[in-house]
Every structure is written in structure tokens, then in C-alpha cells.
Amino acid sequence: MAQNAKIGALTDELIRSILQFDPATNRQAYRQAKEIATKGLRAHQYNRTNQFDVQASFAGLDEKFRVLNRDDLADALQSRLQQLQERHNKWMPEYLNLLLLLSDRPTENSDVKALEILRPPSPPPPLTWKEIIADDPYSDEEIWKDIDYAAESSEDERTPKKREKPKPSPATSVEEDDTFDPESCVVPTQLEAVSEIEEAQFWKVQPEEETGKVDITELQTVRETLFMLTGLKTSLYVSDKHNGSIRVNQKYVLGHARAKTTDHLLSQLADIGRDLNRLRQWTQRPSSLSLIQTFEAAVRRRLEDYDRSLALLQRRYLVPDTPVAVSLLAIHTEIRGISGPLLQLAQLVADIEHLLLVNPFIHLEALFERLSLAQMTLEEGVFVFFSGIFFECLQTYLKPIRQWMESGELVTNNETFFVFESDSSSEVSSIWHDRFVLRRGKENALRSPNFLQPAAQKIFNTGKSVVFLKELGIYGFGLDSSEPEPRLDHDTVCGSGSTLLLSPFPELFQSAFETWIRSKYSLASTVLRMHLIKDCGLLNILNEFNILYLGADGSVFQDFADAVFERMDTNQRGWNDRFLLTELARGIFSSVFEKSDAEKIVVRSARSKSQNQSVKGLSGLSIDYALPWSIMNIIQRSSIPVYQQLFTFLLQTYRAKYLLQNITLGAIRAAKDPRLVQLSFKLRQRLIWFADILRSYLTETVILLSNENMVAAMSKAEDIDEMSTIHLRYVARLQEQALLSQNLRPIHKAIISLLDLGVLFSDVHSQDAEAKNKKTTTTAQVPSIPKSPGKALSKSSRRKSVIPAIIEDDSSDSDSADVNDDETNEHKSGSRTGLEAGLKSIDEQFGKLLPFITAGLRSVGRVGVEPIWEMLAERLEWDRKKDR
Structure with a gap:
């Protein structure tokens, strides 16, 4: 309670000293002021720093220093913590916590050798009588010599004496010590100087009654002008604080000069002072941005240099070394010369002042433009002036750039x-x-x-x-x-x-x-x-991608494709099990990859909407390769789908040729029909040729050349940004030239449909072969009609419930032979009809798709300026050229 009463009394005293009115006259205002003051002075309880957290932080620092092989720094920290523990102070945790907050990368910025600078110097050894006697030996005679107490000391020389007095005989008297004379400190007044000062104060002179003007000298005009340019208040020039303008006071005139001439010169000088005054006022406005503060400081230094030049001019007329002719016209010319750069700077500040808050570095751009303009107009002084300001301001802007680039x-x-x-x-x-x-x-x-x-x-x-x-x-x-x-x-x-x-x-x-x-x-x-x-093996990983996804090593890629196709053709339910396919891929690619790299391969499979007889079913099969995070900043995630598309496209090409090669020439000749055999040979040769041309185009024309250019550019790249850009362009070029981009999708669909014709060709011949095998099996399994009546009766007895019939011995053989011949002819006719219809449909579709593909390649080749597409079209039309 005593504390609250003391605080209340102090609050009342504070309010009365600030408001300075009686509380009885305005109680409501006094009560409101007291509430505001009480809230502001209310005591606050702040939590103390947790000393255990501070100890844990220092223990962590000690461990960090030792892990980073900075035992010297850890030992120095530990020894000083032990010294602090001996000093008992309740605020010690706060002190240590403050040091932790102020620390800035102690591992990098601390140097134990610098602690020697803080070590206090060792105190000198105590002085002994032996050393004193050695420096200044004494004898018994010197000890007993009399001391002259009347000798003058240095203190007596510092003070002026009162007056010359006769020296006292006994010099040991303390009462007759020297004293100051006040009259000796008074400087006599120089009446001439006072009169000169009064005459110089022309503003106190009363104007003439007739003209209302006051004549002033040219020297007074020059002095007033220099004062005005310095930013001081003058009588000759009147300044307006509201708009910052300066005008000439028409009360004062030069008696020896024409009024218009004088007003013209003084008005021009007033305009210079107005612009400089606005520049001075701008430098006095506070700013929170370091860039603008640097600019203000640079302008302020230029104004100080300008004021120093004005001071030299004032000195020339105030205390001239040699006689000087006072000329307002000469001072006008000289001031215009030294004020030229500052006036341009004032105009620059006026132009960008309202934009500095929006664009804090616009002054750098404006200074850069003025520098270039001054160089083009051959203004050497202005160029040097603005160059100094520009580079001073640039250093502040370079600080965050330097910090970003270095750390x-x-x-x-x-x-x-x-x-x-x-x-x-x-x-x-x-x-x-x-x-x-x-x-x-x-x-x-x-x-x-x-x-x-x-x-x-x-x-x-x-x-x-x-x-x-x-x-x-x-x-x-x-x-x-x-x-x-x-x-x-x-x-x-x-x-x-x-x-x-x-x-x-x-x-x-x-x-x-x-x-x-x-x-x-x-x-x-x-x-x-x-x-x-x-x-990190960037080039090695790019080479592995080339082998894994793009089939750079054709034999390994063929082995993997054949192994996958064999599993597909077994028609087993789990042929696309991702674990089995992953082991299969790792085993095959381990012949060209290192074991650790082969373990990074993962095969994934998904159910495809397409039917098994289409190569589109292979789009559900994909390969992933585990990349380190550093390489993923170059080979980005967005590039992996393009690699997957190329891998699928190549696998589809291999699939079509694999199925076509499984149809042997002997199986084609088994059709017995020369027209079907010839048509089958023709389609098989065309489809295989198409698959080979497409594979050769992808691997040799597109992938090989693009990969060589990419690796060469990657070896010369300067940074990750350039590496990433090179790889993105490489992937985009692969996607474009491999006909996988969005604008080439119709051509790609036509190519896939043409590859599906190879799958359909294989299915047609497989069905024909199955039909023949079924016919052969059926013929082998049909029992011969028995000639004995018993066997015939037994057969008729089994069919009695259906149709009662009597089978004669004579007709049994002929009837059975007719039935078998009819069944054989029916099988042959059905098989021949299905094969013939399938081959004709394939031939018709091939004749439609290939011209569409070649025409599309030629048109996009002309538009996209890609000669390789026209080359591909030429290669695909080899048989049509032969026909022509």
C-alpha cells in the first residue's frame, strides 16, 4: 500500500507539472489524464530468463565447437564460464542470454588469438628503495641542505599579478600570496570598431522619405547574397516558408547601378538560393531506408563542400590578402559556375522525390542517366560530381548483393x-x-x-x-x-x-x-x-538414362524387351508383377550398370485400358530411377514423363517387330493359296520395314545427335541454371522430334495404329494356325464307322432317343466319307476366308495410314523447319517410289 500511495503522489505531481492547471477547475480532464498516466506507469512483471536453458545452450555450443574441430574455442569458452560461475549475480542468466542472442556464427567469425587483446596488461613490479637510489643516488650532505622556499614555481607564472609591489623580505608568509586583479582582465573598448559595426548594419537605417529606399553598397549586397546562398536569413532577400521561394527586398537599392540590372542579377541569385534551399530542406527529412539515407548523406556532403566554397568567397572580401574589386556581376558569374552541378542535383531530387517511396533505387537510375548525359554533352565537372554521388550510393546497394553472393x-x-x-x-x-x-x-x-x-x-x-x-x-x-x-x-x-x-x-x-x-x-x-x-556423377547418370530409357545399348534393351514380351505371350495373370519385372530389369541392366546403380531401377506397371492385341497396352509399363536430390535440380521431375514416353514408344516399336518376326516364312507358306502367301509376304516385309525405319529414326537420328549435343553443352555449362536449361531443351527437343508433342499427336496416333497392324497381322496368322491345328486334331479324333452290324447297332442304339435310323453296311463307309469331306472343306473355307479378310483389311489400313503419316510429316516439316521429318517421310515411301 505504501508503494501504491507513493506512486499515486508522484503521478499527481507529474500531471500538475505537465498540464499546469488546478484540478479543482477541471476535474474531468484531470481524472482522464490521471487514468492515462496510471496505465502508462503501471508496474509490469516480466518473466526471468530460464537459467537451465542458457546452460543447455552453452553446453550445445561447446559440443558443436568440438565436433567442428574447434577445441581451442571450446576450451576458451569453458574456462570463462567457470570464471563467471565464481561471481554470484542474480542477473547472470540474463547477461549470458544476451550474449547468445548477439552471437553471429561464432565458429566462423571467432578467433581465439583475438582474446589476447582483451587481456589486461600485467601490472609493473613495485618500486623499491634500491631502484630509487640506483636512479638518483644521494649523499649525507644533500639531505641536510636548506630548501629555498622563495623560489618561483610554475603556478605563479600562469596567473597575472596584481601590480608591481616591493618584494617582501620574508618569503614564507602565506597571507601575502599573489592575487588576481580584475582590472587586468578587462580589454579596453575600441570605439572605432563599434562604429564600423553600427555602420555595417544597413537594415537599421531609416529609408528616405521621398523614395522609401535605402542605399546599400555593393559589398553589403555581396555579403547578403553569400549569406542567402548558405541558407541563412538576410535582409536583402525575403524567404517564404510555405512555398520555399526567395525574393529580393525592393527596399534596398544600389545607388551607382541601374535598378533593372540589379534586380535581374539579384533575382537570378535568389532563384539559385531557392533551389538550394529546397535541397537543404530535403536532406533534413528523416528516412528509414538505407539507400535513401546514403543518398541524403552524399547530398549533404556536397552542400557542405559548397558552403566551404562560399566561405572562401566571404573570406576574400572580408580579409583580402590583396586589394579586391567588389563586383556583383563577377560574383554572379562565379556563383553560377560553382552552383551548376548542385542545381542539376536539386532538379534531379525534385523530379524523383515523390517516387522514392515507391521505387527506393530510382535515384541510382537517375544518377546513371545524368552521368551518361553529362559525358555526351562534355560537361566534365558535372560528370565527376555526379559520378562521386553515384558510386557512393551504389556501395550501399552492393552490400546485400555481396552478402547474397558470398554467404x-x-x-x-x-x-x-x-x-x-x-x-x-x-x-x-x-x-x-x-x-x-x-x-x-x-x-x-x-x-x-x-x-x-x-x-x-x-x-x-x-x-x-x-x-x-x-x-x-x-x-x-x-x-x-x-x-x-x-x-x-x-x-x-x-x-x-x-x-x-x-x-x-x-x-x-x-x-x-x-x-x-x-x-x-x-x-x-x-x-x-x-x-x-x-x-555426384552427373554425366554418368545422363548416360545411364540414355541406356535405360532411350535404348542407347540396343542389345541390352532388346534383351529386356524380349523378356517382357515372353512373359506377355504366356498369357499368365501375373506377367506384369512389378517386383518380378524389377528383378528382371536389374538383372539385365546390371551387365552395363554398376551393381549399386542397377539397384536404383524400379519397374512399375498399371492396368491399361487397351486390349492385349494392341501395343498401347505397353503404356502401363514404366521404369523409375532413384536420383540423388542434387541431380534432381538438373534432371527435373517434369522431364521424367518425357523419358517414359520415349521408353514406351521404343518398346512399342520393338513389340511390333517381335511379333512380326515370330511369324515364320513356313507358317506363311502353309496357307497354300498363292495370293494369300504373296500378300502375307508383302505385308510382313512392309510392317517390319516400317518398324525398323521408325526405330532407326528414334535411336540414330533423334536420340543420338541430341544426346551428343546435350553432353557437349553440359560439359561447358557454368552453373546449375544453365545445366537445367540445357537438359530441358534437350528433353523438349526429344519430345518434339520423336513426334510426342501435343501438336503432333495425330501423326503419333497414326503411327501407333500402323504398329497395331503388325500385332493384328500376327493375330490373323496365329488364328489361322490354330484353326488348322484344330482341324487336324478334329480329323484325328473322328472314329471310323464300323462295318460290323453289332457296332453299327450299338451306335444307332445310342442315338435312338433322337432319330431312329437303320444304318446299312453298304452305305456306312460312303456316308462317313462324305461327312468328313464336308467338314474338311468347311474348315478350309472358313480358315481361308478369315485369313483373306484379315490380310485385305490390314493391307487396306496400311495403304491409308502410311500416306497420312508421310503427308503429315512433310507438312509439319515445312512449318516447323525440321528437315528430319521430311527425311523420315522419304524413307517411309521407299516402296511407293519403286512403284512409280
Whole structure:
């Protein structure tokens, strides 16, 4: 209660001192003010820091240092924690927690040797009498010598004495010590200087009654002008605080000059002062953005240099070394010369002031444009002036770029940098493409200065390369460059010469900035590129993809296809079991892959909607290959379906030829009909030729050439971005040239239908062979009619319930022979009719599909400027050329 009463009394005293009115006169206002003050002064109870969490954090740091082979740092930390434990202080957990919050990567930034600087110097050894006597030995005679107490000391020399007095005889008196005389400190007044000061104050002079004007000298006019340009208040110039304008006070005139001439010169000087005054006011406005603060500081320094130049002009007229002719016209010309760059800067600030909050780096773009314009107009002074401001402001903008390119870190809540983290929780397999994004504005324009946009992609990729190296755990190995960072200033870009260069400033800056970027870009990108190629085996994985999906090794791919087709033709229910097919694929591809790589193969199967007699059923069979996450940033997930499509397309081609080759020439000759045999030979040869041409086109023309170009470009790529782009273009080219793209789907469907004709051809001959085998089996199983009556009666007795008949011995043989002949002729006629109809249908469909395919290839080849499609069409029409 005593505490609350004390706080209440202090609150009342605080309110009365601020409001300064009697509470009795306005009780309601006093009560409201007291409530506000009481809420603000109410005591708060904050939780203390958990000392056990702090101890656990330091224990974790100790363990981390020792794991990272920084035992020296861990020992130093442990010894100092033990010293702190000996000092009992209730706020010690808070102190230690504050140190933990202030720590910044202690493993990388800490150096134990730096602790020696904090060690206090060892105290000097105590002084002994032996050392004193050794430095200043004494004798017995010197001890007993008298001391002259009247000797003057240095203190007496510092103070002025009162007046000359006779020296006292005994110098040991304390009462007669020297004292100050106040009169000696007074400087005599110089009446002439006072009168000169009063005469110089022309603003106190009363104007003439007739004209109402006050004559002033030209020297006074020059002084007032210089004061006005410095930003000070003057009598000759009147400033308006509302609109920032400055006008000439018409009360004062120069008696020896024409009024119009004087007003013209002074008005021009007032305009200069107005623009500079607005520039000074702009620099006094606070800003929270570092880029704008740097720009304001640079402008402020230029104004200080300008004020220093004005001070030199004032000194010339105030204390001239030599006689100077006072001329308002001369000072006007000189001020216009030294104010020219500042006036252009003031105009630049006025143009971009309202845009700085929307675009915080627009001043960099404006300075860059003014630099280029000054160089083209040969304004050397303006060029050097703006160049200094531009490079000072650029250094602030380069800080987040340098941090991003060197450590892969982004400044939090930095809206001025064109890189931001869009998804911090993205998978490492897509870290390159999904985690960081370029910041873009209206119309998808990059949020960066225009002159830096050509190098923005390299800046972006360099930072991502560093982040990638950190995820791989190899950041810091081989990234320490011994070469210093190239400077980016006026001397480096434009040279130290006094004359303007002939090369345009934008080209000079781009060249210097490219050198600065390359010093950071090449190192990280080279280390990452070598790690992906050598340690992660990028080129080896691309070669395995070429073998696994694209049939680069034809014999291995043929073995796998034949094994799958044999399982399909057994008509077993579990032929597409994914576990069995996976073991089958690993066993076959292990002949060209290493064992560890072959274990990464997984075969998946899905039920297909198409019938078994169509090659479309193979689309349910797919192969997956387990990729490391680092390679998945190059071979993206979106590329795997294209590989699967090519794999399926090749497998369908192999399937058609496999079935056609299983129809032997002997089986075709068994038809006994010359027309059907000739038609079968013709269709078999055409279908096999089509399958071979298609396979040769895919493997040799499309895949081989594209893969060689891709591997050559991949070996020369500088970063992951370029590698990923090369692979995406490679996959897109494969999809386009292999007729798998969306706009070529009709041609692809026609090709699949033509391959299905090979499957249909095989089914037709298989059904014909089955029919013949069935006929042979039926003929072999029909019993002969017995000639004995007993057997005949037994047969008739079995059929008595159906049709009672009497079978005679004479007619039994002839009847049975007729029945067998009719059945044989019926089988032959049905088989021949089915085979003939099937072959004619296949021949008709082939005659329709092939011209459609060739015509489509020629048309898209002309439109898409792909000569390989026209070459494929020429190869597919070999038989038609022969007919023509």
C-alpha cells in the first residue's frame, strides 16, 4: 500500500507539472489524464530468463565447437564460464542470454588469438628503495641542505599579478600570496570598431522619405547574397516558408547601378538560393531506408563542400590578402559556375522525390542517366560530381548483393533487393528452382536498377550456388579466394585522368561490374559444377538414362524387351508383377550398370485400358530411377514423363517387330493359296520395314545427335541454371522430334495404329494356325464307322432317343466319307476366308495410314523447319517410289 500511495503522489505531481492547471477547475480532464498516466506507469512483471536453458545452450555450443574441430574455442569458452560461475549475480542468466542472442556464427567469425587483446596488461613490479637510489643516488650532505622556499614555481607564472609591489623580505608568509586583479582582465573598448559595426548594419537605417529606399553598397549586397546562398536569413532577400521561394527586398537599392540590372542579377541569385534551399530542406527529412539515407548523406556532403566554397568567397572580401574589386556581376558569374552541378542535383531530387517511396533505387537510375548525359554533352565537372554521388550510393546497394553472393543469405525485410525467399520449406530436390525467386513488379519487370539487370541472373545464380553448397555440406572448401575484391568506384571505372573518356559510361560500367561479379560468380559456380560432375556423377547418370530409357545399348534393351514380351505371350495373370519385372530389369541392366546403380531401377506397371492385341497396352509399363536430390535440380521431375514416353514408344516399336518376326516364312507358306502367301509376304516385309525405319529414326537420328549435343553443352555449362536449361531443351527437343508433342499427336496416333497392324497381322496368322491345328486334331479324333452290324447297332442304339435310323453296311463307309469331306472343306473355307479378310483389311489400313503419316510429316516439316521429318517421310515411301 505504501508503494501504491507513493506512486499515486508522484503521478499527481507529474500531471500538475505537465498540464499546469488546478484540478479543482477541471476535474474531468484531470481524472482522464490521471487514468492515462496510471496505465502508462503501471508496474509490469516480466518473466526471468530460464537459467537451465542458457546452460543447455552453452553446453550445445561447446559440443558443436568440438565436433567442428574447434577445441581451442571450446576450451576458451569453458574456462570463462567457470570464471563467471565464481561471481554470484542474480542477473547472470540474463547477461549470458544476451550474449547468445548477439552471437553471429561464432565458429566462423571467432578467433581465439583475438582474446589476447582483451587481456589486461600485467601490472609493473613495485618500486623499491634500491631502484630509487640506483636512479638518483644521494649523499649525507644533500639531505641536510636548506630548501629555498622563495623560489618561483610554475603556478605563479600562469596567473597575472596584481601590480608591481616591493618584494617582501620574508618569503614564507602565506597571507601575502599573489592575487588576481580584475582590472587586468578587462580589454579596453575600441570605439572605432563599434562604429564600423553600427555602420555595417544597413537594415537599421531609416529609408528616405521621398523614395522609401535605402542605399546599400555593393559589398553589403555581396555579403547578403553569400549569406542567402548558405541558407541563412538576410535582409536583402525575403524567404517564404510555405512555398520555399526567395525574393529580393525592393527596399534596398544600389545607388551607382541601374535598378533593372540589379534586380535581374539579384533575382537570378535568389532563384539559385531557392533551389538550394529546397535541397537543404530535403536532406533534413528523416528516412528509414538505407539507400535513401546514403543518398541524403552524399547530398549533404556536397552542400557542405559548397558552403566551404562560399566561405572562401566571404573570406576574400572580408580579409583580402590583396586589394579586391567588389563586383556583383563577377560574383554572379562565379556563383553560377560553382552552383551548376548542385542545381542539376536539386532538379534531379525534385523530379524523383515523390517516387522514392515507391521505387527506393530510382535515384541510382537517375544518377546513371545524368552521368551518361553529362559525358555526351562534355560537361566534365558535372560528370565527376555526379559520378562521386553515384558510386557512393551504389556501395550501399552492393552490400546485400555481396552478402547474397558470398554467404547465400538475405537481409530480412529488405524490399529493395531483387531476390527473396518464396518457400523456405521447399524440398532440397527443388531448392534451385523453388526456394528463391526474383522479385518482379508491374508488367513482370525486375525490381532492380536498369543498369544492373543484365547481371541480375548471375547474381541470383551465385547466391543459389552458395546455398546449394551449404546443403551439400561443402561450403567453405575451396571458396576462399586470395585475390582482393575488385573496386567499383570512379577511378576504377573511368580512370584517374582529368579528361572524359571516349568510351560511353554505360559500357565502362558494365565492363567493371562484370569483373566485380565474375570475382564472386566464377568461384562458387566452378566448385559446384565440379562437385556435380565428379562427385555426384552427373554425366554418368545422363548416360545411364540414355541406356535405360532411350535404348542407347540396343542389345541390352532388346534383351529386356524380349523378356517382357515372353512373359506377355504366356498369357499368365501375373506377367506384369512389378517386383518380378524389377528383378528382371536389374538383372539385365546390371551387365552395363554398376551393381549399386542397377539397384536404383524400379519397374512399375498399371492396368491399361487397351486390349492385349494392341501395343498401347505397353503404356502401363514404366521404369523409375532413384536420383540423388542434387541431380534432381538438373534432371527435373517434369522431364521424367518425357523419358517414359520415349521408353514406351521404343518398346512399342520393338513389340511390333517381335511379333512380326515370330511369324515364320513356313507358317506363311502353309496357307497354300498363292495370293494369300504373296500378300502375307508383302505385308510382313512392309510392317517390319516400317518398324525398323521408325526405330532407326528414334535411336540414330533423334536420340543420338541430341544426346551428343546435350553432353557437349553440359560439359561447358557454368552453373546449375544453365545445366537445367540445357537438359530441358534437350528433353523438349526429344519430345518434339520423336513426334510426342501435343501438336503432333495425330501423326503419333497414326503411327501407333500402323504398329497395331503388325500385332493384328500376327493375330490373323496365329488364328489361322490354330484353326488348322484344330482341324487336324478334329480329323484325328473322328472314329471310323464300323462295318460290323453289332457296332453299327450299338451306335444307332445310342442315338435312338433322337432319330431312329437303320444304318446299312453298304452305305456306312460312303456316308462317313462324305461327312468328313464336308467338314474338311468347311474348315478350309472358313480358315481361308478369315485369313483373306484379315490380310485385305490390314493391307487396306496400311495403304491409308502410311500416306497420312508421310503427308503429315512433310507438312509439319515445312512449318516447323525440321528437315528430319521430311527425311523420315522419304524413307517411309521407299516402296511407293519403286512403284512409280
